Amino acid sequence: MSDEQHPLKHTKHVFRALLALAAAIVALLLGRSAFVPRSYGAYGSYRGDNVAEQMARPVRHGGDASCGDCHGDELGKHDKGKHAAVRCEVCHAPLASHIKDGDKVGAMKVRKSRELCLYCHLQLEARPKTFPQVQPKPHVEKMGGTWSETACFDCHDPHAPTPK
């Protein structure tokens, strides 16, 4: 009987090939696991964990009610006035820059200048005609006021803006 005809002659070669294949598969899986995030594909072709990360981003604006917790009088006046639809934090600043975990962490910025008023009330062609708007300097002069940085506030209370 010749060597070529021995039934187990090539077994070790097949075994080596299978071992190499298994090693390649393990290497592939290890490599894949290193590069593909663990939650990838949980909901679709993206990293599923990111959905929760997006949800967990901090909410910086607390809303008018959060302002009213400490400044109820101002909020009450504001809610009855013509600026009731203007949210506190639009003119002031986000709650997060003022309060953290119930403690004051910074002064609330108030930009008390005519620019703040004119964001909304400067007369512009593109503004709806029904919205109250002025040419500031002629308006102040016509009303007998003094043209200054805070000219608007001489006559108007921004929390309830009718002429004083």
Place this chain on the structure above:
Amino acid sequence: MSKDPVCPGTPLAPTGGSNRRDFLREALSLGSAAVVALILPKELAAAATPNYDWDKHRWVYIIDTTKCIGCGSCVRACKQENDVPDDMYRTWVERYEVEINGDTFVDSPKGALESFEPATPSQSVAKAFFVPKICNHCTNTPCTQVCPVGASYQTNDGVILVDDKHCIGCGYCVQACPYGSRFISPRTHTAEKCTWCYHRITKGLLPMCVQSCPVGARIFGDRKNPDDPVNQILATERLAVLQPELLTKPNAFYRGLSMEVR
């Protein structure tokens, strides 16, 4: 940030998934256990917003160009809520001035962050209006389709998000968006965009641009909630979307949209 991966509503493991997991564990316990631990997705557990089920919502946004006064409150609020980098905008307001002969002038200085100055006076302006812009959160999204790494995606409740830990900053999505809603953040060098304040809407709050609008020009609601007023508006009013010819199916709808607006 939650350390555990999170499931917003739907259970991650499909029914019977544990059997497969058990089988795999047994099969591979012969020596490849380390590999298994790495390749099997870890079960998603606690939620950042536990009561939020994203399958029960489908968000939609309506913009009323007839009401917008161009004050820029939305732009400032968005900046502060989302810490948007300087000179970059997730929402902005454009001003259109159309002359009688059809010539159209569009501007948006600093995205309307500081509102607008009077435009160059022209006797022949026939119509002028403001148009707030945001990500349209399209149903057919050109942006997510071109992402080569799966960093941008659509949530089950219809919001287009970017995973800034996975994004490679190639900018394909920035170019693919026909509405100019994306940019590469100069801080992270990854794509950034409007999320409809996903961190707020999943807590029952409004997107900050909607909440900050003093004239109600921005409306946000849930198509899957029959009591939500947006459904009445969508059903009964004459609305338009930007660039409908692109078939992106935006989920931001406009009232009073003029044909000059792109």
